[in-house]
Amino acid sequence: MFDIGFSELVVIGLVALIVIGPERLPRVARTVGHLVGRLQRYVADVKADINREVELDELRKMRDSVQEAAASIETSLTSGISKAQEELNKPLSEDTAISPSSTPASEAESKEAPKLADNKP
Secondary structure, three states, X not given: OOOOOHHHHHHHHHXXXXXXXXXXXXXXXXXXXXXXXXXXXXXXXXXXXXXXXXXXXXXXHHHHHHHHHHHHHHHHHHHHHHHHHHHHHHHHHHXXXXXXXXXXXXXXXXXXXXXXXXXXX
């Protein structure tokens, strides 16, 4: 966190010993240690919260892109299905306009039916 070397810590310790005194120095050092620990935990919590928010934002963006892709696939499939249904329904409507008895296929089937009946023993 801070760029403090060992010699600088020794100087800070000597100044604190002279200013605070030998009786109160252990209690002050313990209090400073607790405060530094709290500060480190607070900084770690803030970092974790920021990371969590960044990840949530990335997940939201990913979810939105997946939803957009799914919507585009759905619209393309829907249009393809509707086109296929129109093409399938189109010949049916044309075939129903022509009567089945006047088609050449039905005439050929009606002629072959008696022949098949005649071939039976």
